[in-house]
Amino acid sequence: MGDFFVHETSIIDRNVQIGNGTKIWCFCHIQSGAQIGANCSFGQNVNIANNVKIGNRVKIQNNVSVYEGVELEDYVFCGPSMVFTNDLTPRGRYPKGSLGYRKTLIRHDATLGANCTVVCGNIVGEYATIAAGAVVTRDVKPYALMAGIPARRIGWVCQCGQVLNENFTCPDCGMEYVCSNGDLVLKNTG
Template identity: 65%
Template sequence: MSEKKYFVHESSYVDDNVSIGDGTKIWHFCHIQSGAHIGNKCSFGQNVNVSNNVIIGNGVKVQNNVSIYEGVELEDDVFCGPSMVFTNDMNPRAKYPKGSAGYKKTLIKKGATVGANATIVCGHTVGKWAFIAAGSVVTNDIKDYAMVIGVPARQVGWMCECGEKLTQELICKQCGKKYNEHNTGLIEIK
């Protein structure tokens, strides 16, 4: 039997039929359910649940107390802040469960940040390098590089890939990157 190239704390559970990439760390009291696929160099804080068949890319950081439900996909380098919430059913009823056939897909694209206590209502896409402020509730698709705040979340500006708010000219004062506006959000000028 080959040596595992990832870390799972002894208090956590990993079901059968799970794929975990090299360098990934799964800390205290986590549960990784059957069919989940987790990429390389990810980090899962305390009390994280990854449900059945969830797909998680490389370099993803999930802070404490987050449940990633079936139907959610996280691309590479996504950040999920403490106690943020995903949903997967628009109109759940305990008495009338729909099962996975009724789940709405949610996609969080490369590099996006979802702040602490934010909620992502299912069936939406958060664009690459978007920034969802703490406590926001996302009820629509979010454009690439958009900065959104509030309940419901509304766009208030643009964020650089490095995590700094862009000027009105779409230039980052921190790293110097420049962007142009496009129908899907921003595109970096190379």
């Protein structure tokens, strides 16, 4: 095992990989086959299901379950009580198991706000921000600011997380972007 912290009330199953510097706080459960990167932070009552892959420096707030079929790349932020799913047609009477799970991918540096839901089978693009309480039902473009039920793009965000102004410039860090064919890209400064 590496150099990481696990609170005494948490359960770590066998066959789990946890990177150095990761902190797993109280009442968490990390299930068999999970791969967790370095310097992550899991708040109270986080469940990481079997075979989930989590990158480096991911922050998962209290009361989040990351189900099998979900992958989080580096620097993803999961707000308190946000929800992932992994089956579009669940039935208690007719369980399908992992063969019925739809893959969900959260790209690096994306933010998932408190109490939002990401329906399985979708990709949330890098640096995207999902507002608190939003429900993601389709793929999300990089840098998109999504809100509502179902989630719709209401703006764009900078790599630093701030909402961009009408000129696609960040009011905080000054980074400039260009919107081309419905996609946002960093402005070429060289």
